[in-house]
Amino acid sequence: MMTRRNPMDVIEGFYCSQTVWALHRLGVLPRLEDSADVTALAEEFVLDEQLLSAVLDFVHRTTDLLVREDHRYRLAPSCRPYRRIAFQLEKFLGAYGPVIAGAAAVLGDPGTGPGLRDHPSLARAFGQLEPRSPSLTAQVLRAWGVTSLFDLGCGAATLLVELATADPDFRGWGADASDAMVSAANQRISRSGLDGRLRILRSDVRELGGLITRPDVEDVQALYGRSIANEFFADGGRSAVDVLTELRELFPGRLLFLEDYYGRLTHRPPADGNHRHALLQDLAQVLSGQGVPPPDLPGWSRVYQAADCTLVKAYEGHNDDISWFIHVLILGRQPTTNMPPSPADADGVPVARSHALNGAADAAEAAG
Ligand SMILES: C[S@@+](CC[C@H](N)C(=O)[O-])C[C@H]1O[C@@H](n2cnc3c(N)ncnc32)[C@H](O)[C@@H]1O
Numbered sequence: 001m002m003t004r005r006n007p008m009d010v011i012e013g014f015y016c017s018q019t020v021w022a023l024h025r026l027g028v029l030p031r032l033e034d035s036a037d038v039t040a041l042a043e044e045f046v047l048d049e050q051l052l053s054a055v056l057d058f059v060h061r062t063t064d065l066l067v068r069e070d071h072r073y074r075l076a077p078s079c080r081p082y083r084r085i086a087f088q089l090e091k092f093l094g095a096y097g098p099v100i101a102g103a104a105a106v107l108g109d110p111g112t113g114p115g116l117r118d119h120p121s122l123a124r125a126f127g128q129l130e131p132r133s134p135s136l137t138a139q140v141l142r143a144w145g146v147t148s149l150f151d152l153g154c155g156a157a158t159l160l161v162e163l164a165t166a167d168p169d170f171r172g173w174g175a176d177a178s179d180a181m182v183s184a185a186n187q188r189i190s191r192s193g194l195d196g197r198l199r200i201l202r203s204d205v206r207e208l209g210g211l212i213t214r215p216d217v218e219d220v221q222a223l224y225g226r227s228i229a230n231e232f233f234a235d236g237g238r239s240a241v242d243v244l245t246e247l248r249e250l251f252p253g254r255l256l257f258l259e260d261y262y263g264r265l266t267h268r269p270p271a272d273g274n275h276r277h278a279l280l281q282d283l284a285q286v287l288s289g290q291g292v293p294p295p296d297l298p299g300w301s302r303v304y305q306a307a308d309c310t311l312v313k314a315y316e317g318h319n320d321d322i323s324w325f326i327h328v329l330i331l332g333r334q335p336t337t338n339m340p341p342s343p344a345d346a347d348g349v350p351v352a353r354s355h356a357l358n359g360a361a362d363a364a365e366a367a368g
Helices: 007-026 038-045 051-064 084-096 097-101 103-108 112-117 119-127 135-143 158-165 179-191 205-210 238-250 276-287 295-305 345-350
Strands: 066-069 070-075 148-152 171-176 198-202 222-226 255-262 310-319 321-329
Touching: 007 051, 007 084, 038 051, 084 097, 084 119, 084 148, 097 103, 097 276, 103 112, 119 171, 119 179, 135 158, 135 255, 135 321, 148 158, 158 171, 158 179, 158 198, 171 179, 179 276, 205 238, 238 276, 238 295, 276 321, 295 310, 295 321
Parallel strands: 148 171, 148 222, 171 198, 222 255
Antiparallel strands: 066 070, 255 321, 310 321
């Protein structure tokens, strides 16, 4: 069941998010992976000790982020490692916070929403992710025999680096529209010594047709997109159909793996259970001009059919208050002859993901 907030909860939520965000950006929260007293923290971060003491006391009393021992604070065990929390804060407060804060203006002029999304914050969120390996996505792709991949909206190239590290024969390409993400991706690739096998293009996925440098269709066995398709639902899905149609024309017969989430806001009847994470994501999507994606498999299937693509498999799960999926499509009606056959063991992939937050390669990232 969803918890519905009373007016004082609403006010408390705002005060909590602002103080937690301040402590995060100042570096105080990450520092509290080790315990520290207020005096030392104030000195280290050049902050007013009395005010810091009050803010930490407030966050300690109103959230489960901190534990206190005498005058010392540290992150609660459930908030460590901190990068899992940092991912959510950077994404929901850093990247989408300005969009939500600007709701009054966006409601009057929706065209201003997309410009309020803070792309560097989104790049920071995804850039610092260290997914568990092998990730569920990698297991699915391996089960389908994928050894070359074009990752659409590749973000910080987390998946490409994981796949290339695990398989010396793997070759990958990524495309992303954000300069900050492309730079985060290239840094990750260089750090991993994979420059020779992975290539990142700075491109909008809607403009791949005009790109001379895009990978050759013969070289790409499959395409993949995590949390990219959900961007194209502000017009009821017409843009999503257009994007898929163009991909089908550019890469006919190739497999496309879409990892994403089922939207909840405005869809009726409301699904049972707790969908807090999905509702947060939906609101961020709506106000930033991306729209709410379909709520279930039939809804997404209609988009695939309209683009003349064939759904061949759906992996689904629900955790961290969000329902996510990996849909496997053929771009067209027939697979190309060199496409790997549908694997018998694809059914054996463990789809119930129990790990929390960004581990939700996972669910959290499926809804970016
Ligand atoms: C939520 S992030 C997910 C990143 C990556 N797929 C992952 O799961 O780690 C969505 C990514 O899509 C990129 N993106 C959004 N719209 C795009 C578009 N029209 N063309 C290309 N990239 C886009 C964003 O810059 C961002 O890097």
